[in-house]
Amino acid sequence: MNNQSSDIGFVLSTTPYREFDCMVHFLGEKSGLIRLVVPGYYKPTSKQGSLGLEFSKVNYRFNFKENSLIRVRTGELLESHHQLRQNFKWLLQMSLICEIIIRTYDPSHHDIFYARMDKIMGSDATQTQIILAITEIIRLQGVSPNVDACVRCGNTGINTFSIEYGGFLCAKHSPSTHKDSKMVLVALKGLFDNQNVEAYLNSFDTTPLLERLVRYLEYHSDMTLNSWQLMLNV
Numbered sequence: 001m002n003n004q005s006s007d008i009g010f011v012l013s014t015t016p017y018r019e020f021d022c023m024v025h026f027l028g029e030k031s032g033l034i035r036l037v038v039p040g041y042y043k044p045t046s047k048q049g050s051l052g053l054e055f056s057k058v059n060y061r062f063n064f065k066e067n068s069l070i071r072v073r074t075g076e077l078l079e080s081h082h083q084l085r086q087n088f089k090w091l092l093q094m095s096l097i098c099e100i101i102i103r104t105y106d107p108s109h110h111d112i113f114y115a116r117m118d119k120i121m122g123s124d125a126t127q128t129q130i131i132l133a134i135t136e137i138i139r140l141q142g143v144s145p146n147v148d149a150c151v152r153c154g155n156t157g158i159n160t161f162s163i164e165y166g167g168f169l170c171a172k173h174s175p176s177t178h179k180d181s182k183m184v185l186v187a188l189k190g191l192f193d194n195q196n197v198e199a200y201l202n203s204f205d206t207t208p209l210l211e212r213l214v215r216y217l218e219y220h221s222d223m224t225l226n227s228w229q230l231m232l233n234v
């Protein structure tokens with residue numbers, strides 16, 4: 001039986017498929033994370049040109065068939081982020097969070113994933129929203145770090161954040177090879193203590209914090225993020 005559906009959502013990634021088609025990872029408000037084909041996307045005369053744009057918000061109409069590849073019939077591009085697309089850093093940031101969502105998506109927490117993506121796409125503070133999303137994903141994965149005290153001795157005078165030990169370390173137990181800034185430590189404490197640190201995150205360069213969180217997620221969820229390797233090489 002064919003079911004005609006339509007859904008609003010985000011294009012998280014696109015890959016060429018067959019000669020002219022495009023395979024899309026779509027995070028739909030109703031559908032969850034699904035794969036769809038945009039037929040003829042790569043044809044020079046394509047009328048679907050706007051429907052396979054990575055990191056855009058779209059409305060897709062498609063026929064849903066159990067156990068078969070879903071093909072987009074028609075649709076509209078709702079938000080292309082035309083201006084941000086000129087910004088290479090934004091493209092890298094979006095590749096990173098979209099890859100993380102694709103790799104960690106859990107249908108039982110669909111509302112959280114969708115709301116996070118909606119916030120990231122609707123905010124000017126992209127990196128702050130990505131940091132909040134990654135923190136929540138770490139929590140959903142059940143691998144939150146211990147941010148109460150040194151994880152090795154319980155000393156509350158903390159000095160650095162250890163990915164391997166899964167939390168803070170005191171001066172005595174910190175390795176000599178790495179030291180986090182006070183801002184990174186305060187932010188990590190606030191993030192995993194569930195405090196509202198959004199304004200704080202907007203007040204300094206959070207790139208070192210993003211790096212700690214991504215590497216933490218990679219280490220504790222046992223994955224390598226291709227988009228993160230790309231960011232490091234730029």
Ligand SMILES: [Zn+2]
Nearest residue numbers: 150153170173
């Ligand atoms: Zn210690």
